[in-house]
Amino acid sequence: MESLPKIETDLLIIGSGMAGMSAALFAANRKINTVLSGGAGGFEYSSGLLDLWGMSLTQKGKMSKKPWDMLEKIHYQTPDHPYAKLKEEWLKKAFFELTTSLKSHGLIYTGYNALNVLVMTPFGTLRPTYRLPQTMWSNVEAFKKKEPCLILDFKGLREFSAVFFKEVMKKDWHDLRTQCIEFPDTHLRSEIFTPFIARSLEIEQVQEKFLKQVKPHLRGESYLGLPAILGIHSSEKILNTLEKELDVTVFEIPTSPISVPGIRLKETMMNVLGGSSVTLQTNQRVTKVLKASEKGFECQLGLNINPVIVRSKAVLLATGRFLGKGLYADQKKITESLFNLPVYQPKTRRQWYNHDYFNPEGHKIHQAGIETDMLLRPVGKKRVPVYDNMFAAGSILAHQDWIRSKCGAGLSIGTSFHAIQSYLQIQQRAC
Amino acid sequence: MPKKFKTDVLIIGGGVTGTGLARDLAFRGISSIVIEKDTINAGASGRNHGLLHSGARYVSSDPVSALECKKEGDILKKIAPHCIEETGGLYVATQDDKQEYISLFPKLCKKAGIPCEKLTVKEALELEPELSKEIVAVFRVEDASVDPFHISLENINQAIEHGARYFNHCKVIKFYTASHAIQKVIAKDLVNRRIFEIKADIIVNAAGAWSGEIAKLAGIHVDMIYSKGSLLITHNRITNHVINRLRTPTDGDILVPGRTVSIFGTTSNRIESLDVIRPSIKETDQLIKEAKALVPQLENARYIRSYAGVRPLLGNSDSDDDRSVSRGFSLMDHTTDNIHNFITITGGKMTTFRLMAQKAADLVSKKLKNTTPCQTAVIPLKSEAPSQMTEAGMSFRVWAKKGKKDNITMCECEMISKNQFKELISWLKKNKKGSDLNALRIHSRLGKGACQGTFCSQRVTGFMYDENYFKDDEGIYNIKDLLHERFIGQRSVLWDGQLSQAELCEALYCGFYGLELEK
Structure with missing residues (x-):
């Protein structure tokens, strides 16, 4: 174990999907010393569309053209939703910062100022x-x-x-x-x-x-x-x-996988990160957590091929759900794969899925995930953060159903933006 | 004016017995219509292990059935080798199983006339390394794996080639009875909601678990017990032999290889109604708990689906376990109920379907004074239909042989090519069968692999549009129906790998396409 090469960094981002990559981009823009790890990231499966919120909260099963009106409603209708931990202004800034960075590297995103567009599939x-x-x-x-x-x-x-x-x-x-x-x-x-x-x-x-x-x-x-x-x-x-x-x-x-707009997004984001404060260890998943405490984290990346150990002061968990392997389900329960964090979930497997596949209400399993405090730190019993320096972002978060709400990208972009902000806030507090 | 049809015999139920009967009658020159409220093998015929019993399972409870199984198994292996894989079977005992039954088993087999050979544990483990190392006794028997869909499709297609007709998605709703006979039958097409009439000399009730309901239409009481059995399908083939637990039949004691997968089951739960038959999560968990004693790998295997069937059992049983109710079949001539042209054939099991059909056909012939003998045991069970596509692993072999030029794969899990779908559709059209995704699923392996329709349903729909088989927004409904149907079977096995697969599928069809919003 001693012989493995070691990297020291301030922040380790685990996961290189939309949330992890966005977080890395926000970290790069703030010159945070960061290592980004993760697998393929699933961009090939992504439409390349940046959803914010697509569904009406007042009329069930109807699409909404006014995402910001809906987000305002979320704050009091579903206060557990990760969006309720974000200010509208942060979300706007996050989208602006991300799309500006993409644009500077040749990938232009567009849309109405405050409204959704309807795109043909x-x-x-x-x-x-x-x-x-x-x-x-x-x-x-x-x-x-x-x-x-x-x-x-x-x-x-x-x-x-x-x-x-x-x-x-x-x-x-x-x-x-x-x-x-x-x-x-x-x-x-x-x-x-x-x-x-x-x-x-x-x-x-x-x-x-x-x-x-x-x-x-x-x-x-x-x-x-x-x-x-x-x-x-x-x-x-x-x-x-x-x-x-x-x-x-x-x-x-936009097409089904394999999706070109998804690949464009990934490759442009990689270009944005080139030469920044972010060290790319993509294609290297975290395979072992060696240490996790208030003082910091020690994770092994990779298993047999060029494994490295990353020591970091903080961790941002953006490992996704079941397909991304952030969450794991066996016959009995859902667990978090790396740190064994508490997972909010239905009581029994019988409640995971209802019998109507296309039920507009969605399935309860999609609400499962990691619960956090207002700074997006995973919490345990009594809602106390499990680690002071651990943050979570993206689809692993509980109390959201990005599939039914059409909020996948927005959730990843918004929460990763907030997580990076929170990280800086905690760092400042420590100093 | 409702449409009217006339035939010698109306067969109610498109399961293995009903289709087998149509084939039998066709060879005797008797015309028939098979009416089925769902699709081929929608009941117990399509929802079983796919096990061609050697008979050994019944040596203790029902030695007569045991020998019937043996004889019928031998016939089917001769007339339908393409639907059967002669895997052989092992009866395996663990330390927990009763020594008494273990030592009695070979004697009972011998007495019933069922071939059975003792193996050492070492020999058994060499044959099947996935067996538990804790097993204590093993016997080899002549079990085989059979594709029940393939059998029924061959039955009906061969019958159609000899003049029979087949109506699916049509439900019998009323009998008109006069002068101690059913004069006409009223049925409803469940697709276009049209009512039509059928006049037949003889009506045969082969509705399986639904036999009681059909008999009721004639005012006759047939006491049925509904015994639900649930089964699981693994992602990979786990063993090469059929593995049976050597004990008196109970939950989770048979593992059957079926081409590329293995099927494990069953449970036995008495149910009161036939309205909703699906496997529950509790049953799934119960099965897996039982499974590991026989094959430890089953505890951590990836399961891609589960399904449940209802055994058509006859009532009047005092037994605690429905599996001990006789699996022999029952042929009822309702002349005793004062209706002389109505017959019910029920009970039994898939292995003996041909014999059941023969006995029913004999009775029909007698009533119609037809003297042509039964020929189903000698004529090969092979129609001209491209039904080899239901066989896992076959598509690719056919495709590879023909060469790749101008042909592309539509389904990667099961390796089905565009031209194979074309061929299948043109056959379906020729035979006036619907050519929607559901029909393609039934007549091929579409949607049956690991992805359960994630990639193939959309591709095949695109192809159906390109070839002008679909118009307007038909494709959307077809995809929704297929994915929903596939989901029902997956719901109780969604954890680990299959859950990730399901998440991808839902992200695509709901997250991206928003199909939950399409009415």
């Missing part, structure tokens, strides 16, 4: 979100205008069907046409994935071939809709090229 349905990639802005506009539009899909791409989109959408929007094309140089491939198309489109020669293939299919439509494939690092530029060369307004439709 591959199922031809609409869903609310708060901020979306610039490449999807015309997705929102196009549905409002309903002008003639061509929807393209690709031979061998199973994650998106233009006909599916059109068939469901056609009751609201008549002027839709679909076309399936073969992406340049893929005739030897039977199956293709969106990241492959996106990365290929980063190459100019491929763009040219692609334009040549698309052009003949346009018949003077105002809009051209595509699954989200417009590059990884220069999506904005590719969008502009397409619009200019094809003389049509182009928009992306």
